[in-house]
Amino acid sequence: MMPLTMMKAGEPNVIRKVGGKEETRRFLENLGFVTGGIVTVVSEIGGNMIVNVKDSRVAIGKDMANKILVG
Amino acid sequence: MSIKIALAGNPNCGKTTLFNALTGSNQFVGNWPGVTVEKKEGRLKGHKDVIIMDLPGIYSLSPYTLEEVVARNYLIGERPDAILNIVDGTNIERNLYLSTQLMELGIPVIMAINMMDIVAKNGDKIHIEKLSQKLGCEVVEISALKGTGIQQAAEKAIAVANKKKNAIPVHKFQAELESVLDSIEDKLGNDVPEEQKRFFAIKLLEKDEKIESQLKRVPDVSEEITLVEREMDDDTESIITNERYTYISSIIGECYTRSKRDKLTVSDKIDQIVTNRFLAIPIFAAVMFLVYYVSVTTVGTWATDWTNDNLFGDGFTFFGIDIPGIPVMIENLLVAIGCADWLQGLIVNGIVAGVGAVLGFVPQMLVLFVFLAFLESCGYMARVAFIMDRIFRKFGLSGKSFIPMLIGTGCGVPGIMASRTIENDRDRKMTIMTTTFIPCSAKLPIIALISGALFGGAAWVAPSAYFVGIAAIICSGIILKKTKIFSGDPAPFVMELPAYHMPTLENILRSMWERGWSFIKKAGTIILLATIVVWFASYFGWVDGQFRLLDTLELDHSVLAALGSSVSWLFAPLGWGNWKSAVAAITGLIAKENVVGTFGILYGFAEVAEDGTEIWGTLAGSMTAVAAYSFLVFNLLCAPCFAAMGAIKREMNNTRWFWYAVGYQTILAYVVALCVYQIGTLITTGTFGFFTFVAFALIIGFIGLLIRPMKEYKTTKSKSVAGAK
Numbered sequence: 001m002m003p004l005t006m007m008k009a010g011e012p013n014v015i016r017k018v019g020g021k022e023e024t025r026r027f028l029e030n031l032g033f034v035t036g037g038i039v040t041v042v043s044e045i046g047g048n049m050i051v052n053v054k055d056s057r058v059a060i061g062k063d064m065a066n067k068i069l070v071g
Numbered sequence: 072m073s074i075k076i077a078l079a080g081n082p083n084c085g086k087t088t089l090f091n092a093l094t095g096s097n098q099f100v101g102n103w104p105g106v107t108v109e110k111k112e113g114r115l116k117g118h119k120d121v122i123i124m125d126l127p128g129i130y131s132l133s134p135y136t137l138e139e140v141v142a143r144n145y146l147i148g149e150r151p152d153a154i155l156n157i158v159d160g161t162n163i164e165r166n167l168y169l170s171t172q173l174m175e176l177g178i179p180v181i182m183a184i185n186m187m188d189i190v191a192k193n194g195d196k197i198h199i200e201k202l203s204q205k206l207g208c209e210v211v212e213i214s215a216l217k218g219t220g221i222q223q224a225a226e227k228a229i230a231v232a233n234k235k236k237n238a239i240p241v242h243k244f245q246a247e248l249e250s251v252l253d254s255i256e257d258k259l260g261n262d263v264p265e266e267q268k269r270f271f272a273i274k275l276l277e278k279d280e281k282i283e284s285q286l287k288r289v290p291d292v293s294e295e296i297t298l299v300e301r302e303m304d305d306d307t308e309s310i311i312t313n314e315r316y317t318y319i320s321s322i323i324g325e326c327y328t329r330s331k332r333d334k335l336t337v338s339d340k341i342d343q344i345v346t347n348r349f350l351a352i353p354i355f356a357a358v359m360f361l362v363y364y365v366s367v368t369t370v371g372t373w374a375t376d377w378t379n380d381n382l383f384g385d386g387f388t389f390f391g392i393d394i395p396g397i398p399v400m401i402e403n404l405l406v407a408i409g410c411a412d413w414l415q416g417l418i419v420n421g422i423v424a425g426v427g428a429v430l431g432f433v434p435q436m437l438v439l440f441v442f443l444a445f446l447e448s449c450g451y452m453a454r455v456a457f458i459m460d461r462i463f464r465k466f467g468l469s470g471k472s473f474i475p476m477l478i479g480t481g482c483g484v485p486g487i488m489a490s491r492t493i494e495n496d497r498d499r500k501m502t503i504m505t506t507t508f509i510p511c512s513a514k515l516p517i518i519a520l521i522s523g524a525l526f527g528g529a530a531w532v533a534p535s536a537y538f539v540g541i542a543a544i545i546c547s548g549i550i551l552k553k554t555k556i557f558s559g560d561p562a563p564f565v566m567e568l569p570a571y572h573m574p575t576l577e578n579i580l581r582s583m584w585e586r587g588w589s590f591i592k593k594a595g596t597i598i599l600l601a602t603i604v605v606w607f608a609s610y611f612g613w614v615d616g617q618f619r620l621l622d623t624l625e626l627d628h629s630v631l632a633a634l635g636s637s638v639s640w641l642f643a644p645l646g647w648g649n650w651k652s653a654v655a656a657i658t659g660l661i662a663k664e665n666v667v668g669t670f671g672i673l674y675g676f677a678e679v680a681e682d683g684t685e686i687w688g689t690l691a692g693s694m695t696a697v698a699a700y701s702f703l704v705f706n707l708l709c710a711p712c713f714a715a716m717g718a719i720k721r722e723m724n725n726t727r728w729f730w731y732a733v734g735y736q737t738i739l740a741y742v743v744a745l746c747v748y749q750i751g752t753l754i755t756t757g758t759f760g761f762f763t764f765v766a767f768a769l770i771i772g773f774i775g776l777l778i779r780p781m782k783e784y785k786t787t788k789s790k791s792v793a794g795a796k
Binding site for chain 2 (some may be wrong): 009024042044046054058061
């Protein structure tokens, strides 16, 4: 398992775990970041990333992206 | 009897476009009671008895954002006759997540799959019969943008509302979960109507604390929760979320055929350029420059000058016919009907001039709003928030704070209103408090006056004003973040980026008008009232022991002058302790550009140019350059005009917070102006006095606040939804 921030753009990854504060974790889950879901990095600036999850693009800050574990 | 249909869907699913298409101009825009979430209601075109309610865009019926709480309280509490669930066809999986929750409410549901034109263009297929069968509601295909299918969708919603055919959810969770839900439903007993039982059972299992206020009696379900959490090794809320997505994944194959295509969509490709780590900032700077150049310096200025000089000035020629300006027209009318002199003065010099000066900014603002509406609806604004977040985060603000500040360069009122898009309560309050530090277009005449009168029009004065504003925002961010009320980790940045698309002209104009209108309304109410009060205060006063109407040049006998003299000592340490400057600063509270006009009157000119050229000499004689700069800084940073203060009060939605904001702004302005004057005087003349000492003490204190370490405070959980009930 590795944090999402380590992933290269364009490669699909399977979400293993979403960490972080409860409120934000819930919000991410509602947006489709569920265990077993696929997430693809679209672009990245300084750790902040734009990812594709369930056909929608979501921008997430570095601190949050670090808490999404993929593998 | 009227029918209420609620529009529900994810953010960016085209809900507002559909709402506009269904209701046309029959809309009432307001706020949901007690919160600053916009509430839109309208009558369906051609059906007087059908009311369409536009709910805020939400991803879920969970209790984590203000919008979700507002939407679900409405759905549970007011129970609309039908829900029209709008689903973005290009993003169906995620959108169906909300649909599964809407189906559980026990309200008739019609699902409208939107953006079918794009789905068809991509070569994808949605099998609506299958979808209807798997979710348990009727499904129609629409394109809100093109207007196809929307009438049919509305008709269907009316039909199910009339039949009162409540939605019965088809989707099921795994067996263990279902049996637990059954037992919770039994515990609810007769307190909850049969059709709502499943919704409440699920919410109770999810440990949703906010739902308890909706129930007469809260059954104890801790046993069920422990059982499920032990068996499935996760918390109940995540289990339910996962179950919903699992169900959607299991049916999506049958309901949706995706054509073979590139892995990256057009939006992804645009994002790879626009949010590229090297190109993002240059592209952004170019876009901003263009917006600013067109709306502030060229087209906007022409429009504003025309309004000020012609419409509210000397009149203009329209197809060869001379049309007088509005003030002249009104004056002629008043003379013709034989109106009393003082009333004429009040109407022409007070109301028309005051309100007119403010309305003069409307054309410029409208141009700016067109651009902003375009950037917002095409999807770029969301990327701007993302790009700027990295920078703004460093001083405790969110990337989303940038948009209000950008709008604030035009006018603080819509700028403060734009802070609504920031979900996090703390980030939003901080943005509201700091937005007006950026010089708005009404502060430009003050800058022009000071730079012209005392600095010989030096080129550095105007940019320095923006620099002061930006520095004030950055320092305030850093200082406020460390205070108790703003403490805690900033909310992590998570934001959905809508697909890029070409907005319709109608939507752009509508958004422009909504923002512009809120400003015009302000000019017609609060500014109107303030101008009347100030007019009376400046044209009435005691002359030789007699209280009477004053001549224009007798302003120094007025009530306002008396008021100015009584507070002017306050401004002595700032270098401009004469009553005229004090009065000018006070009238600046009505509208900042009034400062120039007031100086004009006080120095004996009935009317001055926008930058006050006539009084440059007199002003230069009455104060030093350092004092003038201190005056400028004070006026830039102190409490904004009444209109903007009104906006702060409304968006803070709390009187105490309003006073915090205005108090903070004024104190900061005072401190900075004092330091500017005292230190400036020390450098230019070498005078060292008591206040020079105070200034140094303040600077040391200020630096101390800036660099002091972050303290740990205990924060209460989920502040952002605290005001929701």
